[in-house]
Amino acid sequence: MEIEGSYIQCADGFDKDDITLEDVDRALKALQNMDDEHGAFWVSVYGAETEEMVLEIYKSLKLFGNFGNKSLAIQLTSFEKSKPYFNLLLAGEIDKLKERMNEN
Numbered sequence: 206m207e208i209e210g211s212y213i214q215c216a217d218g219f220d221k222d223d224i225t226l227e228d229v230d231r232a233l234k235a236l237q238n239m240d241d242e243h244g245a246f247w248v249s250v251y252g253a254e255t256e257e258m259v260l261e262i263y264k265s266l267k268l269f270g271n272f273g274n275k276s277l278a279i280q281l282t283s284f285e286k287s288k289p290y291f292n293l294l295l296a297g298e299i300d301k302l303k304e305r306m307n308e309n
Contacts, residue, residue, distance in 0.1 A: 206258070206297040208250050215246040224248065229291045233284045236264055250294055260294050260302075262287050270306055272299060279309040 214220045215232050217239055232246045239245075244264025251257045256273035266281040268290060281287055293302040 206255055206299050207252050208297045209252045211248065211250045211295060213246060213248050226292065226295065237284060239264060248291055248294060250297065258294060258299055260290060272303055277303065277306040279306055
């Protein structure tokens with residue numbers, strides 16, 4: 206998928222367009238200190254000819270992926286283990302991302 210844009214939205218109020226992996230790292234660190242009510246954030250990417258693709262992670266380490274016509278959810282064991290999923294999303298490697306989520 207060719208990425209035209211991206212954004213991050215955190216339940217604690219942080220949001221930004223055209224994000225980098227450093228923004229994801231910042232959100233992951235903040236997530237660990239959020240209360241349960243605000244303990245989540247999501248990253249979205251979009252292209253000209255595609256639907257929005259979204260990864261959402263909760264403080265409980267539940268990771269949800271919404272890929273247009275397919276949704277997936279996995280349970281992670283650490284925040285660090287979420288980074289490869291966000292890397293794939295931001296790189297536009299949606300098929301690889303779905304494959305990796307299906308493996309868990």
